[in-house]
Amino acid sequence: MKVIVLGAGVIGVTTAWYLAEQGHEVEVIDRQPGVALETSYANAGQVSPGYSTPWAMPGLPLKAMKWLMSKHSPLVVRPAYVSVPMIRFMTRLLENCSSHAYDVNKGRMLRIAEYSRDCLTALRAQTGIEYDGSQKGLIQLFRTEKQVAAAHEDMRLLAESDVPYELLDVDGILKYEPGLTAARGRLAGGLRLPGDEAGDCFLFTCRLAEMAAAKGVKFRFRTQIEAVEAAAENIYGVRTSEGRLTADAYVLALGSYSPRMLKPIELELPIYPVKGYSLTAPLTDEKRAPVSTVNDETYKVAITRLGDRIRIGGTAELTGWRLRLSPDRRETLELSFSEMFGGADLTKARYWTGLRPCTPDGTPIVGPSGRYGNLWLNTGHGTLGWTMACGSGKLLADRISGRRTDIPALDLSLDRYND
Template sequence: MKIAVLGGGVAGVSTAWYLAQSGHEVTVIERREAVADETSFGNAGMLSFGYTSPWAAPGVPFKAMKWMMQDMAPILVSKSSINPRTASWLFRMLGQCTEQAYQVNKQRMLRISEYSRTCLAELTQQLPLDFDHRNRGTIELFRDQQKMDSIGADLASLRACGVEHEVIDHAGCVRHEPALANVPDKFVGGLRFPQDGTGDCNKFTKALARHAADAGVGFRLNTTIEALEKDGDRISAVHTSHGPVQADAFVVALGSYTPMLLNPLGLRLPIYPIKGYSLTLPILDADRAPQSTVMDEAFKVAVTRFDDRIRVGGTAEIADFDLSLKEKRRKPTEFVVNDLFPGAGDLENASFWCGLRPMTPDSVPVIGETPLRNLYLNTGHGTLGWTMSQGSARLVTDVINGRTPEISTDGLSIQRYLS
């Protein structure tokens, strides 16, 4: 089949790779000059297969009210973003903040993440991919003993899903992340996910795109996607800035911009663009830098090690499609990396970035078929697009090929929002 993949981020390029490997003629359409130059460019770098949780959780509404009063809150609301669409999404997200919904959503997310871990391991065995990859685990670091003592429900979910994890004390944190010995009074313990990893998503996607091109995938760059043309119960073409592109099937992997393309078709998908920020610091002292990823539970900021750089990701801003880079949002990331790893990176020469995370109200991505028989989705991964990329791409490829996927697709398609 001829298949058009709409979007050249990690989700789109990975989908194109697997589709090409299964014998299809694939074209990726991307508006930028290169792949992975938007949301996949500067994310936190975490491959958090085990550290996977929904945003919507019991207690979040109360926490959100407290965060509004804090200078370095992990979630911020821009006044300019308050509109009916934002309010509707927030209302739906808050509706998922029950214990029952949290457990259902977490298990759906873990299902994809764990599968993605297996898929990435297979891919890196198959292809030479240079992306600063490390498999040294993630530590969710707790500054407060009371908070650490309250993780029982999460531990139960991890056990139910078979996710390898360990609760570690203060000494255990230092054993796995020796640089934390420099700040012994900053934390009490942690939850470690030994199967988690790190890697530069931008470098990975560009490397995979080169292999995909060698395998016959076509890339139409600098090409804006304008609309999908519907013919009965199928899509006949995608209209672009360089004319229509016809195909037998279409995969939409446009992240936060997916609803704009689907709305005219009557497919209402509640994906909201949550703005995230990151810092990338050249390493000054490797002995003071993290070995893998440390997630500061209190500030929801991740400090991740690449080969010669530190990536710090954090702050979620509800700001609609505003991509202005606000210097004041730099404060939480600077504070955490300097507080936990002082002297490790060069803050004066750090690069500051922001991008849009495509969030669903339940934090579960939307993958698979739609009511239109040749239109498929791979979108809505929120903060976990890098983590879930390979499993999601393999899953949607199996669906397109009419094969039974290796994991259950229950609760993953757009159908949960249409019923």
Template sequence: MRICVLGGGVIGVTTAYFLARDGHQVTLVERHADVAQETSHANGGQLSYSYVAPLADPSVLPKLPQWLFSREAALRFVPRLDPHQWRWCLAFLRACTRARSRATTAELLGLGFLSQRLLHEIVAREALAFDYVRNGKLVVYRDRDAFEGARGQARYQAQLGCEQHALDGAACVALEPALAHIGGEIAGGIHTPGEEAGDCDSFTRGLARAAERNGVELRLATEFSGLRTKGLRVQVAVTSAGDIEADAFVVCLGFQSQPMLASLGVSVPVYPLKGYSLTLPNASAWGAPRVSVTDAHHKVVYAPLGERLRIAGMVDLTGMSAHADHERIALLARQARETFPEAGDYGALQTWTGMRPATPDSKPLIGATHFRNLWMNTGHGALGFTLACGSAQLMADLLAERELALDGDAFAPGR
């Protein structure tokens, strides 16, 4: 088939790659001069296959007042006169049940483990250079109750195939000596030795070149303005370089998938969760962590990427603007300095802001629309890099009408 993939982030590029491997004639449309220039450009860098539990969980409900009124909350909510925001929030609250959270965790773990296996195959086949390490992940807790809750979650996930170990504060510092500065504050941690890290930007650009070798046509610096339909079929994608005809169209436009598909009457419950990252160049060999670390109290992740340290955090549910909030960036930098003061020259920090496309239940939308040849692969929130390969394989299997490796209904747009 001739397939047009819309969007050149990590989801769009992996989708194009897997479709081309199936023998399809694939065209990928991206408005920037290269792929991975928006949300995929400088994300947290952690490949967190075992840390996919949804944001929607009963434990978040007591935190709602803090999210509304504190400028320093890890998750900040600013209400807007936007019906889409309120519909998303109401759906999020409906998903905050223990039963739904547990079921969603199991479904996302399945997609995560599939993604991990497929990424390993790509790394072996394509020899991509993206500062990839299998260095494990340590989530540290400063609050005893939060740590006990994490131990309970780890026990549940062990039944689903996760290898995780609970450590006391001293053991956390022994595993990652760079934590010594806050060692007295650590109540405990959960260590997952199988987790990984890498530079999503380099991965996506490298995979795009591999996709080209597999026959994918990259139409970069090409603005996409809409889809023209006839009846229940899409005829062409309208772009600045002319109309693109195809047998099937796959929308991988992140949070922009929502307004684009809404114009066709397709409901897409995706809303952007703005996040921030800092990149510390020439990170200290002894003062920066070599294990991927997550500070659960501040909701900040630290991922070593070669000689750099990627620091990422914050969830701002504040509207559709990608404008950087410099107070939030300053807060993130301060928290990083307090946690790893000897990690490097914080005066040389590089900053980034990204709009993570999130669904209320934290599961991506992968599958068909009511148009016969229009599909979507979007809504991965903060897990785009982690879930990209499995999502692309699921998309390819659905288009080929093959037997699926997992329950496709769990991620169907109409669920």
């Protein structure tokens, strides 16, 4: 079967890899000159199944109101950019803030994220792919006893999903991350997730694309996707700047731009772009730097060691599809890192922003489109595209091939919004 994959980020490339592994003829189309040059380029670097948590949770409305009044808030809403899509997304998000919805959504996210980590492990063993990766776990850092107490609810859900975890006191944190010694007085405790990992998503995607090309996957770069052409119950082609392209099946993996592509064919995707930022700084002192990866719960900032670099990522900003680099968001990233660690030259840091394709319930949309029989969706991964990439790609390839999936998959499709 010939399959066209729209989008060459980490989701599109992993999907193409697994489709090629199963014997399909695959073509990947992207407007950029190479793979992983948008949201996959400089994300936080975490493969964090244990930290897979929906934003929609009990108590979020009150937290959000407090955050919006803080200079270094993890959530930013720019009033000048409020729009109908933003309001619709926020309304649906609030509808998922009940305890029941949180349990259901976190369970789904843990399922696909844990599976994806296992797929990544198998891929490493199969190919030997290297990407500045480390398998040393993640620590969620708590600055207050209130944050420690709140973690017990997440620990209950982790236990129900058989995800290993360890609640740490301050000495326990320093055993794993001695670079936090100078920040001892700021810490109240931590939650360690030993199954979580770290790695450079951009480097991974580039190397996997090279392996996929060796298997026969064709990449069309600098090709603008102008429209998906539909008739009755099927897609019959994709109109591009290089002409019309056809296949037996089509996979949409365009991240935040997925809803725009499908709106003309009357298929609505509940996805909104949530802007995130990162700094990538050169390592200067290993003794004052992270060993692996930590999350500062107060600022919702991730700090990750990637070889001889430090990646600092965070912020959820609702401003539509705008990519302007905000100076105040950089201040927040620098503040979190400086209060916790040192050992990196922030004056030489590369500042970056990208759009995360978020769904209201936090779960990606992986499966058939429903309306069009040969159109498949792999999008809406939010902040967890790198975490869920391999599992999503393998899962979708199995479904397209008519194979039995390794994990339950029906509630990951778009149909769940019609229940």
